[in-house]
Amino acid sequence: MSYRSHADLGGQDGYGRVIPEAEGELFHAAWERQALGLTLAMGATGAWNLDMSRSARETLPDYIAISYYERWIKALENLLIERGLVGPDEIAAGRMLHPARPGLPVLRAADVPAVLAKGSPTLRPATVPARFAVGQPVRLRAAAVTHHTRLPGYARGKTGHIDQERGVHVFPDTHAQGLGEQPGWLYTVVFSGRELWGSDAALNHSVSIDAWEPYLEPVS
Amino acid sequence: MSRDHQPEERSELAEMELHVRALRTVLEQKGYIDPAALDVLIQTYETQIGPRNGARVVARAWVDPNFRTWLLEDATAAIASLGYAGRQGEQMVAVENTQARHNLIVCTLCSCYPWPVLGLPPTWYKSAAYRARAVKDPRGVLADFGVILPASTEIRVWDSTAEVRYLVLPRRPAGSDGLSEEQLATLVTRDSMIGTGVPRAAENVR
Numbered sequence: 001m002s003y004r005s006h007a008d009l010g011g012q013d014g015y016g017r018v019i020p021e022a023e024g025e026l027f028h029a030a031w032e033r034q035a036l037g038l039t040l041a042m043g044a045t046g047a048w049n050l051d052m053s054r055s056a057r058e059t060l061p062d063y064i065a066i067s068y069y070e071r072w073i074k075a076l077e078n079l080l081i082e083r084g085l086v087g088p089d090e091i092a093a094g095r096m097l098h099p100a101r102p103g104l105p106v107l108r109a110a111d112v113p114a115v116l117a118k119g120s121p122t123l124r125p126a127t128v129p130a131r132f133a134v135g136q137p138v139r140l141r142a143a144a145v146t147h148h149t150r151l152p153g154y155a156r157g158k159t160g161h162i163d164q165e166r167g168v169h170v171f172p173d174t175h176a177q178g179l180g181e182q183p184g185w186l187y188t189v190v191f192s193g194r195e196l197w198g199s200d201a202a203l204n205h206s207v208s209i210d211a212w213e214p215y216l217e218p219v220s
Numbered sequence: 221m222s223r224d225h226q227p228e229e230r231s232e233l234a235e236m237e238l239h240v241r242a243l244r245t246v247l248e249q250k251g252y253i254d255p256a257a258l259d260v261l262i263q264t265y266e267t268q269i270g271p272r273n274g275a276r277v278v279a280r281a282w283v284d285p286n287f288r289t290w291l292l293e294d295a296t297a298a299i300a301s302l303g304y305a306g307r308q309g310e311q312m313v314a315v316e317n318t319q320a321r322h323n324l325i326v327c328t329l330c331s332c333y334p335w336p337v338l339g340l341p342p343t344w345y346k347s348a349a350y351r352a353r354a355v356k357d358p359r360g361v362l363a364d365f366g367v368i369l370p371a372s373t374e375i376r377v378w379d380s381t382a383e384v385r386y387l388v389l390p391r392r393p394a395g396s397d398g399l400s401e402e403q404l405a406t407l408v409t410r411d412s413m414i415g416t417g418v419p420r421a422a423e424n425v426r
Contacts, residue, residue: 010328010379011356015349018364021342023271023410028343029233031240036265036340037258038244045252054330068331068346073240086246094242100250109256116264119307122383150381152328154355166311166384186382197356204374207355210382 003146006063011154011197035069039076044107044115048079051176055148122170124183130165130213131185137161137219138189140211148176151215159219160191163208171212185213270339273304274387275408277337278419279401281314282392292316295387299337309336309385315378316389317415322373323388324361324415326354327380334385338410345414355379365416388415396422 009015027033043053056075057063063071080086085104090097107115132138142157150172166186174182190208193201247253277299281288291298295312299305312334315323327333328351333341344350354361358375362368369375378386390412396404399422406426411417 005329007329009348009351010326010354012348012352015347015352018344018347018350018353018361018416020365020411020416021344023342025342026266026340029236031233031237033262033266034240034244034258037261038240038247038253040261041253041257042247057330064348068343070236073236073243077243080247085252086250090246091243094245096246096249100252104252106252106254107257108254109260112257112260112264115307116261116269117306119305119310121310123311150329152379152381154328164313166382169383172382186384188378188384190376201356202359202371202375204372205358205377206374207377207379209379210384212382 003059003148005058005148006060007058008153010152032069035072035076039072041107042076042080045104047083047085047104049175050120051148051170051172052178053079054172055176058148122183124168124170124181126168126185130187132162132165132187132213132216132218134162134165138187138216139219140189141215141217145173147173149173149215151211152209154196155189155191155209155211158191158195160189160195160208162187163190164188166210169212171214173212173214187211187213187216189216265335265340269304269336271337271408271410271413272405273302273339274334274337274410274413275405277302277304277314277387278389278408278413279405281389282396282404283401288389291389299387304336306336308332309334311384312337312387313384314387314389315376317391319391320372320374322369322375322415323386324354324358324375324377325380325386325388326351326377328352328355329379329381332380332383332385334387337387338413342410362416365411367417388413390419393419393422396425399425 053075056079057071060071060074077091081088085101087098137159139159140155168183169186170181171184174180188208189211190206193205196207248255281291291314295314299312317323331341331346355377358377380386393407403425407420409417412419
C-alpha cells in the first residue's frame with residue numbers, strides 16, 4: 001500500500017514569499033464560513049477523529065493546488081463517502097437519495113459552547129515511565145512510513161536533544177488508521193539549524209518539533 | 221468578500237458556493253447537522269474567539285509578574301483562568317521573547333494554531349510559503365513581515381507537530397510603563413503572538 005502526504009512542506013524551496021494579512025480577515029467567500037461550520041459540526045458527530053481528517057486532507061492529490069477550505073470540503077466529502085454516510089450521487093444531485101444512517105450523534109446549537117470549551121484533549125495517563133530524559137540526545141527515525149505520521153520529513157534521520165517532556169498523548173499514526181489511541185510519551189525535540197539545513201544555517205537558529213517516543217532512537 | 225477576483229476566479233467561486241450549498245443540503249436532509257449549530261459555530265469564531273483573547277493574556281503577563289510566571293510554567297491553567305480554553309488549545313505552552321531570543325511558531329504539516337487565544341489562523345499561516353520557509357529561513361520570513369532582528373538574536377522555531385499549541389509572549393514595548401492593562405492589550409498584535417511581528421510601539425496605544 002502506498003501512502004503519500006502532500007502536506008509535508010517544511011524546508012521545501014520554491015513557494016515564494018509570505019504575504020501578510022490584516023487581523024480581521026477570516027473568510028474570503030461565504031462558502032468558506034460554511035466549510036468551517038460543516039467540518040466542525042460533522043467532526044463533532046464522532047464519525048471520525050481529528051487524525052483521520054488530517055490524513056484525509058493531506059492525501060488529496062491536488063492538495064497544493066487548492067485552497068485551505070477546499071481541502072476541508074474535499075476531505076469532508078471523502079470521509080462521508082468512505083463511511084457510507086453520504087453517496088457521491090447525493091453530493092452531485094444536491095439532495096438526499098438514500099436513507100440516512102440512524103443514530104449518528106448530531107451537534108445541537110445549544111451544545112456548541114460546551115463542545116468547543118471541552119475540545120478533544122489528547123493527554124492520557126502515563127502507564128509506563130518515559131524512555132528519554134530532558135537533555136538526552138536522540139535521533140529521529142529515518143525510515144519513511146506508509147501511513148499518516150506527524151514526523152516531518154526534514155527531521156527524519158536528524159539528531160537533536162530532548163528539550164521538554166510533554167506527557168503521554170494519543171498516537172496519531174495509529175489513531176488515523178483506526179488502530180486505536182495507543183498513547184505514548186511526547187517530547188519537544190530541538191535541533192540546531194546546521195543539523196537540519198547544513199553549514200549555511202545561522203549558528204543561533206534552532207528548530208523544535210513535538211515527537212512521540214516511537215519516532216525516537218537513543219544516540220550513544 | 222474582501223478581495224477582487226478575476227473572472228475565472230469568480231466562476232470558480234460561484235462553483236464552490238453551489239457545491240458547498242449542495243453538500244449542506246444533503247447533510248441537513250439526512251439529519252446529520254443542526255443548521256442552527258452551524259450558525260453558532262461560525263458566529264463564535266467570527267465574533268468571540270480571536271486574537272483579542274490572546275492580547276489580554278499577554279497584557280496580564282506584562283503587568284502581573286506572578287501571572288507571567290504561571291503562564292510560562294503552566295500556560296493551559298493560566299490561560300484558562302482568563303476564560304480561554306478548549307478546542308485546538310487543550311494543551312498550551314507559552315514561549316517568551318527576550319532580548320537574546322525570538323520565538324516563531326509554525327505548523328509545517330498542516331495549520332495547527334492556538335484557537336482559544338488567537339482564533340482561526342490567517343491565510344499566510346496556512347500557506348505553503350510560510351510552512352515551507354519558516355523552519356529553514358526564519359529571518360527571511362520575518363523580513364516579509366518587515367521585522368528585522370539583530371544578527372545576535374537567537375531564533376527558535378517551534379513546529380507544532382502534535383496537539384501542543386504555542387503562544388508567543390512578546391516583549392513589552394519600551395516606554396509603556398504608565399499604560400493600563402487594557403491599553404497594553406491594544407499594543408499586542410496577532411502576529412506578535414505568532415512571532416512574525418512585534419507589538420505596536422507605546423505611542424500607538426488606542
